[in-house]
Amino acid sequence: MQAPSVGGVRLPRGNGETVRLPRGASLTDFAEKINANPAAMVQAMFHLGEMVTATQSVSDEILGLLGQEMNYTIQVVSPEEEDRELLDTFDITYGEDAGDEDDLEFRPPVVTVMGHVDHGKTRLLDTIRKTNVQEGEAGGITQHIGAYQVVTEVGEQERLITFIDTPGHEAFTAMRARGANSTDIAVIVVAADDGVMPQTVEAINHAQAASVPVVVAVNKIDKQGANPQRIRQQLTDYGLIAEEYGGDTMFVDISARQGTNIDALLEAIVLTADATLDLRANPKMEAQGVAIEAHLDRGRGPVATVLVQRGTLRVGDSIVAGDAYGRVRRMVDEFNEDIIEATPSRPVQVIGFTSVPGAGDTFLVVDEDRVARQIADRRQARMRNAQFASRRKRVSLEDLDKALKETSQLNLIIKGDNSGTVEALEAALLKIDVGEEVELRVIDRGVGGITKANVDLAIASDAIILGFNVRAEGKVVDQAAHEGIDIRYYSVIYRAIEEIEQALTGMLKPEYEEVELGRAEIREVFKSSKIGTIAGCMVTGGEVRRRSKARLLRDNVVVAENLGVATLRRFKDDVTEVREGFECGLTLGSYADLRVGDVIETYEMREKKRS
Structure with a gap:
């Protein structure tokens, strides 16, 4: 059965059946599923106002648009489901323990330490592990995820606890979310002298979304102004009610710097795990x-x-x-x-x-x-x-010309020392919003030093290279300098975000606003064969400048726009400006319809500073 033609192109018509496609599928992938001609689909999309090739990864919206025209329901398979199907083809089961109950053995709890910047997360782990990681952190903030296992004694029995340290700066939301999703218990660190802050709330949300129990470590109780009870009261607003208030959340007052109550915190973690979790796994299966x-x-x-x-x-x-x-x-x-x-x-x-x-x-x-x-x-x-599909900007035939003329684009290549940091930096940069006039594109990202291939790509795409805790060396530096490629080095993420935001703002086309200069009332009108029509005026407000823009008002109605003060004289002398209360003679270029009583309003266009 043939569908009605789209712009003269006839395509197979479905009966509403569902077609499953992976994210970022091409028209060829769709055509193979329904035995259609990919070239005909390309033509049909052209007539629908979308320019795509047969093998190009396209967005979910484009697949849905074409499916609707052909009476098919497009179901875009989630990455998790697609991965499950992939593993099924190899007869591999992920996410489940093999064997039966007898194969399961007790395992240590995995604990994520989360909280706001500078509330003492790394200092706490530092104290627990008796090492010093904090001194090596750029800008005083943790920018990687670290995992460590420690031994504690609870009830004369040695127990293992695995800790995951997650960064606290707001740019690392995705990394903290990842930490919460791979953990059994979340320890929320809150400074007793500072209180609940934005990243504290965000950490609580991640823990609650992952459905993991929470232990609150009220840190810095040794500092002046510390008020642990205020922390307990603040956190009741977020569903964390202390045991002493009748709730089920364990609060432990600690000082990571002094080592106060660290054992009590470890004991609270173990007790929370024993009371709320069944921590067992099969150690005999493949990892x-x-x-x-x-x-x-x-x-x-x-x-x-x-x-x-x-x-x-x-x-x-x-x-x-x-x-x-x-x-x-x-x-x-x-x-x-x-x-x-x-x-x-x-x-x-x-x-x-x-x-x-x-x-x-x-x-x-x-x-x-x-x-x-x-x-x-x-x-x-x-x-x-999927990456190509998400990065492709959807351009229709109607707005193609506008897009080509008006859109500025900043291309970036990101290189970093860790994949989590690179991912977090990219996510933070892509959230920068400076309007539709400027587009930010991350055309490549990777882990490791800046290489010749990165510089070659930057030359071809006119990109800026960001190096986060990595460097370019030797000939790569010389090549970049010779080709004029800008390589920026950073060790603190928010500085990179600030500079890129400033760069994007600088790429915006300037905005102008009108600033009124002055008003002059016409008292006499003279005709000159050499100069034209001359207006004898009295400046009634501000000042009139030569070569400024002007408009003519008659009975408070604008009768002429986009005029300019061509000549300006005081008596027989040419002047550049005449101020309020003085008389002058002026011409408005070739414009001649001037009458006594008209008002000339002068102004200039000044560039407006973008906020």
Whole structure:
């Protein structure tokens, strides 16, 4: 059955059936599903006002538009569902413990430490681990995710707790959300002298969205002005009611700097885990978990900090994480000591990936390297298509000319030392809104130093390169300088955001506002064969300037616009301006319809500062 033609192009007509397509699918993918001609679809889209090619990744809206015209219901498969279908083809189950109840064994709780900037999260972990991470943080804020396992004694029994430290600055929302989604318990750190702040609320929202129990650490009780009771009262507004007030949330008053009540906090974490959670996993199955952080190490290559959630990860395992794969060549713990295997809830650094995984990517162990490579390749293709579709700006035929003429674009290439930081920086930059006149595009991002390939891409696309805790060296620096490529280096994320926002604001076309200069009333009108019509005026307000813009008012009605004061004289002398209370003679160029009693209003257009 043929559908009515679209602009003369006839396409197959469906019966309302559902067609499942991955995000970022092309017209060719759609055509294969329904046995249609991709070229005909391209023609049909052209007549519908959309210019796309047959193999180009397109947005969900375009797929839906075409499906509606052909009487098909387009269902865009979510990345999670698509990944599940991919793993099903390899007969792999992710997210579930294999075996039965007898195979499950107790595992340590995984704890995320969250809170506002400078409320003492890193200092707390620093005190717990008896190490000093904080001094190395740029700008005094944590910009990576770290995972550590510590031992505490509860009721004369040694218990393990895994801690995940997440950055506190507002730009790291996605990283904190990722931390909450891979955790069992959230510790919200609130400074007793500062109170509940924006990122405190955000951390609570992430924990509640992940349905994890919360323990509140009221820090800095040793500081002047500390008021732990005020913190308890403030947090009741967010559903965190202390046990002493009849609630079920444990509050512990601590001083991370002095080491006060740290043992009580660890005990509260263990008691909360025992009371509310069933923390068991099967250590005998092949390992599965999540990549907490990843970076490119000069000597060791791609290094990923992974958290094993179920199974046991061993040296020699074939592993795939997101679109990265490899074989576990070496594993080290938080003390940089080699280990052979990692059981559930154990954070380890894995060396052996062929590329850098994304922070937050799930990882799993498969039977052989070939399977790992195939899964990674398919994920990479899917992510690339979805990325192209989301970055493509939708331009219709009607507004193409306007888009080409009016839209300014700033292209960026982001390189960083960790994938989580790069992702957070990109997300923060893309949220900058300076209007529709300027578009920000991140054309490439990656982990590691700035390379010749990055500079070549910047030359081809007229892009700026942002290096976050990474540098360009040697010939790359010389090439960038020779080609005029701007490379900006940053170690604190909000400085990068501020500078890019300023750059975008600078690309906006200037806005002008009218500023009135003065008004002059015509008292006499003279005709001159050489000069034209001359108005003898009295300046009644402000000042009249030569070459300023002018309009003519008659009985308070504008009769002529876009005029200009061509000549201006006081008696026989040419002058540049005449102020209020003085007489003058002037001409308005070739405009001659001047009458006694008319008012000449002069003004100028000044550039308006953008806020």
